[in-house]
Amino acid sequence: MEPRLPSGRWATAAMLLLLLALSGSIVEARPMGANMTGRAFIPFRVGRVTPQGWLLKQLELQAEGLGGHLAHFWDDVMNSVWIGGDADGGLHERVPYWLNGMVPLAFLLKNANSPFAYHGIKDVHQPDDQLCQANVDMQNHDITNFPVQRPEDCRQSCLNNTACVAIVLNNCTNPPTCWLKSGIGRADETTCRCFGVVKPFTAEEGIMNQTERFINHILNAQAASGWLGPDDMPTSGDMYWGNFPVLLSLAMYAEGNPTMEETIATAMLKFFQEANRRMSNVPMSDWSQARGMDFALAVQWVLENAPNGQEAFLQDFLATVQNQTLDWETWFQDFTTGASPHGVNNAQALKSSGVWYLSTGDPSFTESSKDRMRNMDDFYGMASGMFCADEILCEANERKMPSRGTELCAVVEAMFSYNTLFSVHGDVAFADRAERIAYNALPATFASPRGGDMWSHQYLQGLNEINAQVSDDHVWTHDGGDAQLYGLAPNYGCCTANFGQGWPKFANMLLYERNDGSVAVGAYGPVAGTSTNGVFVNMTTEYPYGDTVSIAVHTNYSTTLHLRIPTWAHTAQVEIDGSAVSNITAGIMNPVAIPAGKHTVLVNLKPEIRLEHWYSEETVSVHRGALMYSLPIQGSYTTLVEYAYESNDYQVLPTSEWRYALDLDFDNITSNFEFSNPGLGKDLVAFNHTAWGATIATKGRVVPNWEIAHNAAAAPPASPVCDDVQCQPTQSITLVPYGGTDLRISEFPWA
Numbered sequence: 001m002e003p004r005l006p007s008g009r010w011a012t013a014a015m016l017l018l019l020l021a022l023s024g025s026i027v028e029a030r031p032m033g034a035n036m037t038g039r040a041f042i043p044f045r046v047g048r049v050t051p052q053g054w055l056l057k058q059l060e061l062q063a064e065g066l067g068g069h070l071a072h073f074w075d076d077v078m079n080s081v082w083i084g085g086d087a088d089g090g091l092h093e094r095v096p097y098w099l100n101g102m103v104p105l106a107f108l109l110k111n112a113n114s115p116f117a118y119h120g121i122k123d124v125h126q127p128d129d130q131l132c133q134a135n136v137d138m139q140n141h142d143i144t145n146f147p148v149q150r151p152e153d154c155r156q157s158c159l160n161n162t163a164c165v166a167i168v169l170n171n172c173t174n175p176p177t178c179w180l181k182s183g184i185g186r187a188d189e190t191t192c193r194c195f196g197v198v199k200p201f202t203a204e205e206g207i208m209n210q211t212e213r214f215i216n217h218i219l220n221a222q223a224a225s226g227w228l229g230p231d232d233m234p235t236s237g238d239m240y241w242g243n244f245p246v247l248l249s250l251a252m253y254a255e256g257n258p259t260m261e262e263t264i265a266t267a268m269l270k271f272f273q274e275a276n277r278r279m280s281n282v283p284m285s286d287w288s289q290a291r292g293m294d295f296a297l298a299v300q301w302v303l304e305n306a307p308n309g310q311e312a313f314l315q316d317f318l319a320t321v322q323n324q325t326l327d328w329e330t331w332f333q334d335f336t337t338g339a340s341p342h343g344v345n346n347a348q349a350l351k352s353s354g355v356w357y358l359s360t361g362d363p364s365f366t367e368s369s370k371d372r373m374r375n376m377d378d379f380y381g382m383a384s385g386m387f388c389a390d391e392i393l394c395e396a397n398e399r400k401m402p403s404r405g406t407e408l409c410a411v412v413e414a415m416f417s418y419n420t421l422f423s424v425h426g427d428v429a430f431a432d433r434a435e436r437i438a439y440n441a442l443p444a445t446f447a448s449p450r451g452g453d454m455w456s457h458q459y460l461q462g463l464n465e466i467n468a469q470v471s472d473d474h475v476w477t478h479d480g481g482d483a484q485l486y487g488l489a490p491n492y493g494c495c496t497a498n499f500g501q502g503w504p505k506f507a508n509m510l511l512y513e514r515n516d517g518s519v520a521v522g523a524y525g526p527v528a529g530t531s532t533n534g535v536f537v538n539m540t541t542e543y544p545y546g547d548t549v550s551i552a553v554h555t556n557y558s559t560t561l562h563l564r565i566p567t568w569a570h571t572a573q574v575e576i577d578g579s580a581v582s583n584i585t586a587g588i589m590n591p592v593a594i595p596a597g598k599h600t601v602l603v604n605l606k607p608e609i610r611l612e613h614w615y616s617e618e619t620v621s622v623h624r625g626a627l628m629y630s631l632p633i634q635g636s637y638t639t640l641v642e643y644a645y646e647s648n649d650y651q652v653l654p655t656s657e658w659r660y661a662l663d664l665d666f667d668n669i670t671s672n673f674e675f676s677n678p679g680l681g682k683d684l685v686a687f688n689h690t691a692w693g694a695t696i697a698t699k700g701r702v703v704p705n706w707e708i709a710h711n712a713a714a715a716p717p718a719s720p721v722c723d724d725v726q727c728q729p730t731q732s733i734t735l736v737p738y739g740g741t742d743l744r745i746s747e748f749p750w751a
């Protein structure tokens, strides 16, 4: 644990001004915002980070994939109520989720001079010739419906209607019924209906252009009362929730574009005042009440950055928000009272103790943060670093089923929560975890026949996943049969909008600064950035494929680089300008003194292959450094539904053997494995599904009695297997990064 500093960052910035004045450098003094306790490590502000290498490529894959195109064909973003349309109904959370990823993505790509920032790609999608795809329906987004004489008339009517882009036709009725659709939503399997995209789509608008179009509309449409966005549930305590991600997006946008800071802080303050008035009559409930910590983060941002003399109001309002939020602190002790088991709520709420610690400085929240991660692991943990929750946390006895899933929204929210806890408390365990989820669970949930792009995602990912198909009889208990398909919006559209925050927010939470002007690396990956005091840090690495990270530090004053040495890196070595740094310790932030000038710090993490046991030794997973290694199962793809651009729903069925137990010598773990690291090659696609950056060769035996249950791999047979059961002879198998598989086995029985 890092010692925390007592006062706000700007108070210390003023002290630095004093110090730096002596050396002739200028640091802009900022008024102290409030009595905030302060974060141990403050992420570099949005707009100060430049992604490079594979991470830039990953962000570009997001921009040229689904994330960068939703505003051009997916009704809930394209025609959202947030920009004057009529889609994005219910909680109005789709555009908020989407912006929360687009804003940081836009600034990252802009800094990297990526063509996607402003121009995107000239991307034209022509509908195919067939009238429509049989046995597919699409809910919502209706313009009108009417009977037609011939199916072809339905298509013609759509061509004649400027708002229409797609049709659904029921040709089992006589005459057939035709629905005209204003946008594309989630498809459903059905009989008698067919769905077809009629109009061509053309997109050229870059990520920054899309982002600014939405941000400007939202600011310009602010009501005189101060309310932002749609306002059609004035008596529901759920009305506040949709605004939380919008407020966080506005704050990030203001960081990236400081000329907008005053305008945005004023708009946010007016919103808080209106929300405060409403909350005395209509307290937060449901999603709002579960997720109040995200609201508080936005209030804290205004308090720290531009309180405009409203410190007292903002402090009081923070207390009100905290008071109206569910008691997650009690919940995370034993998961019985205080809150409830909804998976995404739990993922978001992981950070509540950190957020309340910032508001209050109460040290009991520090303990609460530590305890909750351990308790979550004990009750629900899985080898990906996530917890088992297909919508609702799994019951204890269901956890022995690694085919059960974890929702993509929970993955990206848990990443942000754990990074926030690291930022607040400075405890390496949280950064280890955020990095583990980012480099495993996040990429594992995307797949397409092109291997490694970001056009199709799942709602639920399974650690052991032998197919991605529509399963009416399925092993998960709370989601629909299509929840493990790779597609546009399998099961539900929330993750389609929400996944976008994953990579960009992670890229913005690798580099940190402290109140004393020093800098820190919280997670490793190829980015460069400049702190508010002008310290330039540039990480060059193929990590998590490479084991070394070269960090250039340029500073005008002697300072400290705090390096996270992951808990697994117990033989890590660090050099500065070629000289070894002594006393490097795993599991803590290691301070390395950096004199004024330009220096190179070389970190060699020297990971070893390690095994983790799950469910009382019954299964084993294989890890090296930040990556988990899985058995890839060959998959055969079938396109189920075609939408626009490259957006399709895919079924993937297994074509290779998956029933392997690892044949292990536990007396000498390293003797079981042969690691090879071909690197990422010039494409730099970190999570390609065939051209893997690293693989591990090992030995396995097929276990014939490992069965299929509910269309999924049954719980792995009790280990050690092959004593009572006749297993097939030992053979060589190759394990690959979990994030680079379509289908896989990750929790193995062992022989």
Ligand SMILES: *[C@@H]1O[C@H](CO)[C@@H](O)[C@H](O)[C@H]1NC(C)=O
Pocket (backbone or CB within 6 Å): 035, 360, 361
């Ligand atoms: C800051 O808050 C702490 C705890 O509430 C309080 O003891 C202290 O007096 C406050 N300091 C200022 C400057 O308001």
Ligand SMILES: *[C@@H]1O[C@H](CO)[C@@H](O)[C@H](O)[C@H]1NC(C)=O
Pocket (backbone or CB within 6 Å): 153, 154, 156, 157, 160
């Ligand atoms: C579409 O518009 C054309 C030209 O106005 C008209 O001839 C045709 O009947 C219309 N078709 C349908 C199905 O509305």
Ligand SMILES: *[C@@H]1O[C@H](CO)[C@@H](O)[C@H](O)[C@H]1NC(C)=O
Pocket (backbone or CB within 6 Å): 131, 132, 133, 134, 151, 171, 172, 194
């Ligand atoms: C309905 O239309 C689809 C797509 O054109 C076609 O495949 C199907 O045979 C039609 N069904 C009937 C009952 O006409």
Ligand SMILES: *[C@@H]1O[C@H](CO)[C@@H](O)[C@H](O)[C@H]1NC(C)=O
Pocket (backbone or CB within 6 Å): 118, 119, 204, 205, 206, 209
């Ligand atoms: C995107 O925004 C930039 C800067 O405002 C502008 O120059 C450019 O024309 C826009 N491009 C598109 C395709 O809208």
Ligand SMILES: *[C@@H]1O[C@H](CO)[C@@H](O)[C@H](O)[C@H]1NC(C)=O
Pocket (backbone or CB within 6 Å): 319, 320, 323, 324
């Ligand atoms: C917290 O909420 C309770 C009602 O749930 C209310 O009685 C109390 O005054 C509130 N406290 C603050 C600080 O808002």
Ligand SMILES: *[C@@H]1O[C@H](CO)[C@@H](O)[C@H](O)[C@H]1NC(C)=O
Pocket (backbone or CB within 6 Å): 450, 451, 452, 453, 683, 685, 688, 689, 690, 691
């Ligand atoms: C992954 O690698 C294969 C083989 O080199 C290549 O064909 C494919 O385009 C790559 N995928 C992506 C998304 O670049």
Ligand SMILES: *[C@@H]1O[C@H](CO)[C@@H](O)[C@H](O)[C@H]1NC(C)=O
Pocket (backbone or CB within 6 Å): 025, 026, 533, 534, 535, 555, 556
């Ligand atoms: C640090 O020094 C360099 C070179 O003299 C200068 O370009 C840069 O602006 C300085 N940075 C700050 C924050 O003063």
Ligand SMILES: *[C@@H]1O[C@H](CO)[C@@H](O)[C@H](O)[C@H]1NC(C)=O
Pocket (backbone or CB within 6 Å): 050, 052, 528, 538, 539, 540
């Ligand atoms: C970081 O260093 C690499 C390797 O020297 C270099 O190619 C890259 O341009 C640097 N990044 C920045 C933002 O200067």
Ligand SMILES: *[C@@H]1O[C@H](CO)[C@@H](O)[C@H](O)[C@H]1NC(C)=O
Pocket (backbone or CB within 6 Å): 583, 585, 588
């Ligand atoms: C080594 O580092 C640890 C953790 O920072 C510290 O507690 C210890 O005093 C250091 N030992 C030496 C000899 O510097």
Ligand SMILES: *[C@@H]1O[C@H](CO)[C@@H](O)[C@H](O)[C@H]1NC(C)=O
Pocket (backbone or CB within 6 Å): 668, 670, 671
């Ligand atoms: C463990 O296995 C490795 C590789 O097979 C071998 O080099 C090493 O000597 C073994 N260690 C022990 C303690 O047997």
